[in-house]
Amino acid sequence: MNTTVPHTDILTIQLAIAAVLLPFVACLLNLFLVKGQSKVSGWLSTLAILGSFVLSALVFSKVWNQPALHVQQLWFTVGTIPVNVGIWLNNLSVLMLLLVTAVALPVHIYSIAYLKGDDKYTRYFAYLGFFCFAMLALVIVDSLVLLYAFWELVGFASYLLIGFWFIREKAVLANKKAFIMNRIGDVGLLIGILLIYSHYHTFDLITLFGDHNILSSIPADKTWLTFTGICLLMGAIAKSAQFPLHTWLPDAMEGPTSVSALIHAATMVAAGIFLLGRVYPLFTPDVLTIIAVVGCFTAFMAATIALTQNDLKRILAYSTISQLGFMMLAMGVGAYSSALLHLAAHAFFKCLLFLSAGVIIHEMQHLKEKHNLDIDPQDINNMGGLGKFMPVTFITCIIASLSLIGFPLTSGCLSKDGIMVQAFLWADGKGWIYTLIPVTAVITSLLTIFYISRLLFKVFLGKPRITQPVEAHDGSLLFKAPMVFLALCSLFPLFSSNPFEYEQSWIYKGFAIAVHIVGSLDYHTIVLLSVNVLAIPIVFLTYRAYVKQKVSFKTGLLFKISYNEWHIDWFYHRIIVKGVLYVGAIVLWLDKNIFDGIIHLFANIGVIIGKLTAWTDKYIIDGLLAVLTSIIKQAGNFVRGFQTGRVQNYLLTMLLIIVVIYVLKTFI
């Protein structure tokens, strides 16, 4: 522990640690001590999160716009290299701390009612607590290794929660997809972290990215920096569901809606943006441009897809992807503070949208069971006219939608306008191709207006599309209170005293750089006016299309492309997944026939040599012996021939020998 840190700061750090650990304690208690369906688990977790929220607020008040706090302790040593665990509390950390707990609290309260009666009730709250712990830890750690560790754990928590109802086939396919796609990003993140370590030999975030960081003082090779930046960016792209690693998010909607609200709208997906915020000094201008392009493209693409989807949660999922694209765009064009402002604003209104979606789906499910209908409770084509039955839900939804559109007087206006204005300022004087980006952002805004109005009109207004009488109502207080709270947070007073000047927002001021850029045009008013003025005809158009049903958009190539989500998922499934499996099959073939084949070849050669040797032994070596014996046998047979048994032969032989001897003796 740093001994030069004053006492109050140590207390703050301890409060922060407590804020992070409370949900984990609740998780452990729920896993091991509380019985399966007991209601205690819900209240226990909620209490823990409330405690976290209070502590986070305290920590926030101590650290916001104050000097950052940092403590570090040795975790383990590898050789002579120390690996430390530590806490770094700066503006970004405490804002995220507060934000996550502020959104998690209403979701916990909502979940108590939403998952009532589920036989894995306790398990749900255990997982939720684990997620909160991992997410909160992610935002306060000071080392890249720990960042990576909690990043993965957040992904793991998401896996558990998406697949919470693991009997459903779609849910388990979705969580597998989510984890694997996130892993792709994780590989990039890991490579980036290790590359940084190989150059600077430290994992410490403060040394690398803090106020007087290494990156500014030691010049590094541009290409290597760009490559590392792209690797880190990959992690953010996967976690924040940007193109091309975005297809897991719509499928992740298979999880409970409260999970979608917390994780896949407000917090986990924002972790990617948080990462970009943390490692921001690393990015070279090239990487920043790439970030901007990725964000802008994703925003546009997701908005076009959201136009035609029929599943309520899917529309919201694509909306999330689109808004995250905006945040990424903001990071890319240098609007660091606006990105974080939008992150905060988005967390509240998107969470709210999801929670209301949960209530709506709940009611549709009741209707389905009551009248025994064969409908999909999440399909907006089956809804309609619910506004008059569920006024609270309706009004909160409107507020959230207005914030999403960026209507004046909401938080979204502040953040979104800020992003677009700064995008224009960034593109100013850079060439026409750069201007495409802010222009696309504006178009995406308009598309956002369209799809969200479509959603509102189809769900809440007009006549109900089911023929049976519709009975629906708002949820209990446990449903309503969180939603109202979030709705209030979506209005401007929480963020800024001035509803139109985003620079006045306290979040913005917490991160802003002192330099104030002046553009060639007064973008403030242009953007504000253009978006809001154009909003009116768009809303009117959607009203005519979906309420009055006088206009139809169902046909056309663009519709088909949008409806099929640009065929990206099809591409991934058919080409990439099947490609990888095909490589696996080839490698297996290689293993069985070539590598093992060589071994079997050697084995067979051995056997053949053995047989050859046996043959040689039997026929050649033994054969020689046989030849020898036959020669002797034949010699013997020949000599035997002399014993004819005939006396006269014997006599003749004797005579011949005597003659021969006589001749030999006389003449030799």
Added chain:
Amino acid sequence: MSMLTYLLLIGAGLFCIGLYIVLVKRNAIQVLIGIELILNAAILNLVAFGKYDKLYNGGQTFALFAIVLAGAASAVALAIILNVYKQYKTIDPNAVDQLKD
């Protein structure tokens, strides 16, 4: 050529004829005749060289011995041939080859 040479030649001639008969003939009695001829050739030789022993007449004496012995041998040989005939029903020496290998 002296008388001796003539006698020796006749003796050699008799010997060769006798040897030929012994070796070639297929009848055991004829072989016996051959043997007699050989013996007689040897006796003739003896008598021929008896000329040089006028004191004791060794040649003539030895010849008489030899003739007696030849006669005895013939008797025995005939006895053998008779037994062989009894056993093998033939007197062809080539037919009696039980001692062959």
Added chain:
Amino acid sequence: MNILSLLIFLPILFGALVIVLPEGLRYIYRYITLLATLLQLGLSVWLYIAFKNGVNYGGVANEGQYQFVEKIHWIALNLGSMGKMQIDYFVGVDGISIMLLLMSSVVMVIAALASWEINKNHKGYFALFLLLDMAITGVFCSLDFFLFYIFYELMLLPLYFLIGIWGAARREYAAIKFFLFTLFGSVFMLLVMVGLYFSVKDPATGAHTFNIIQMMNPANYDKDSLFGFIGQHMLLGLPARSVGFIVLFVAFAIKIPVVPLHTWLPDAHVEAPTPISIILAGVLLKVGGYGMIRICFGIFPEVATSYAFWIGLLGMISILYGAFNALAQRDLKRMIAYSSVSHMGFVLLGIASQTTEGVSGAMMQMISHGFLSSMLFFLVGVIYYRVHDRDVYSFRGLGTLMPKYTVFIMIAFFASLGLPGFSAFIAEAFSLIGAFNAGSILPTWIAIGGSVGILLSAGYFLWTLQRMFFGETKLKGGEVWKLALVDISNREMLVLVPLSLLTLALGIMPSLVFVKINDSVLAFVQFIHLNN
């Protein structure tokens, strides 16, 4: 009595007891074996606690720094004109061996507990098991090459029978393939060993020696000897030292295993009975890694440096190749076997990087994988024991049928794919850090290729989870299987809970391992860089 000698020979005493007891008491053999392994575990834990740390206990190339040493003149023959033959019984541990000893003791206990399912020829099985135990412990402790070789070969014999008699359908094929393949490697190692013997002189006695530590010191080599540094003999067109290194590398690469010398592993692991698979994957593969560090890199460090690129490349290829193969498998046990190939690739990559982080990561990976693969094979064995089927496609929705089992499977799978909080994350991260840091010998793309391995491992493990455990319950064997698939019994809990706790403990407190190995790893890396 030296504690290492006690540790080594304890199992064989119990083995003798098993042989002597009559056949009728067949169920007592399990308990005797369990007792033996537990005693060994106790001794290992004591060794772990009593093991001293600090710069003076680095070991590796410094004979005086080894701990619990016992050196007895074993074979000392006077060969007249050829000098004196000196073979010592030389055992000792340093940081590199101590953790492997502890891990192998734990794995042996697990394997003993898993041996409950053996149902024929109990006496033979447990006697061979204890013989194997002795051989493995001996390998990790010996510091005399001859002694090392004896134990190394002694490991093969019981394994051949254990796989060939108590294994599954293709057991004879697998046993003979394993035996001949491994023997092929070690036979050439014998030649190098003898060559080294004749090249090295013990400074103390002046005789040739098999002492591994003496072989690491260039000063001990005769000037004109085969493996001498100055003479630079050539053998088959390459310097003799390179040939020696390559031969030793091949011998240990077959054990680790390194692609393409790995094809014995899937067959051996799959056909062996569960406890033997646990020993094979948990301990035997580490013998290869240990031999690679201690002997191959220790005796020929300069050759290792010049070939570092190729070794690193082989490591990366093993990681990716093993992972791709695992993706294509339907047999669960075969998939886990190939994932072992993939994980051991990290070990090779870490060693090849010759950095502190890399070698530490490699050692940690050996220990972590020892526990995790034991857990994985045990879990597969649970299912196989109940229904005799290991095909992933035969099962669906086991999560609802066997919830506790599913929890352990999830722990094992997520730990294996490197989820932070478990040991494999630290191990793989540091192996990769080492690879990234070895900029002078390994290009960055090798390290990047290795990192992609973690993506692929997520692929096959998660696919298996989704396919076998989640979704609606549907079994190939229908109702008969539903009845057979009971959840985990107490004995199985006794195995799985400690393993889970161990891997969690190592993930959260890696210092448990690092504190013991740091000095030796540092000494090892310094030694390699010094003798470059």
